Amino acid sequence: MTTLSQEDVGTRIRELGEWFQNMELGGVWTAPHHFLGDYPAIKWANFRDAVPADLTGKTVLEIGCNAGFYSFEMKRRGAARVLGIDSDSGYLAQARFAAEVSGLEVEFREMDVYDVARLQERFDVVLFMGVLYHLRHPLLALDLIHEHVARDLMIFQSMQRGSKEVARLQADYPFAETAVFGEPGYPAMYFVEERYSGDPTNWWIPNRACAEAMLRSAGFEIVAHPEEEVYLCRRRSSRG
Numbered sequence: 001m002t003t004l005s006q007e008d009v010g011t012r013i014r015e016l017g018e019w020f021q022n023m024e025l026g027g028v029w030t031a032p033h034h035f036l037g038d039y040p041a042i043k044w045a046n047f048r049d050a051v052p053a054d055l056t057g058k059t060v061l062e063i064g065c066n067a068g069f070y071s072f073e074m075k076r077r078g079a080a081r082v083l084g085i086d087s088d089s090g091y092l093a094q095a096r097f098a099a100e101v102s103g104l105e106v107e108f109r110e111m112d113v114y115d116v117a118r119l120q121e122r123f124d125v126v127l128f129m130g131v132l133y134h135l136r137h138p139l140l141a142l143d144l145i146h147e148h149v150a151r152d153l154m155i156f157q158s159m160q161r162g163s164k165e166v167a168r169l170q171a172d173y174p175f176a177e178t179a180v181f182g183e184p185g186y187p188a189m190y191f192v193e194e195r196y197s198g199d200p201t202n203w204w205i206p207n208r209a210c211a212e213a214m215l216r217s218a219g220f221e222i223v224a225h226p227e228e229e230v231y232l233c234r235r236r237s238s239r240g
Ligand SMILES: C[S@@+](CC[C@H](N)C(=O)[O-])C[C@H]1O[C@@H](n2cnc3c(N)ncnc32)[C@H](O)[C@@H]1O
Pocket: 020, 021, 040, 063, 064, 065, 066, 067, 069, 085, 086, 087, 088, 091, 111, 112, 113, 114, 128, 129, 130, 131, 134, 135
């Protein structure tokens, strides 16, 4: 726990730049004017009961941890070791400060999702929340997570756009079959060439069928869908 006064915490929060995650640190909120409201707490409230309440002895990797909100929640559930990685050093500085103020022992490391093989470790729980659509190579990232770091449970979230339908598809279609691609429930991803919501790091946004198909294709079985954008998955030993 920090010995900083509330005023000093506020000063440090401001010095650490703009926060994406709203958290209360020593009586000060980090992002009280977030465009999504009290985020990610409002998201977490919708699926927290689907996540094992007791993570005693478990290892956790959070990819794209930002300021550490979900890493801290995993630690509060008793995880033995929590590692948060993110490609943005500014967010990691926020995460380290949040850990210091909260007194929670979480390790944060600057690392790109494409480099997870370098960790040379598998984790009982992997969180991969809100990152997929920020990637130019989203399926590669899921493949790498499956191949190198996931052992059992993955908690996944992606922004979704387009149809919420999921079509029942055959395993194969003849070349002359073209209509199926026009079905709203066919897996599809939207490519954002410039920016979406003012953000040039939004690249690929899947519809629901696509998010689910990509998870399966990368070797993850969907075991729960507690919130529109959130999936709990188990790693299968082989890909789909
Ligand atoms: C929308 S935020 C989501 C943060 C948090 N996971 C959540 O759900 O609240 C996306 C995060 O992914 C990180 N990120 C983007 N591309 C990444 C990459 N290639 N490797 C690791 N982290 C990445 C960003 O820096 C940012 O912290």
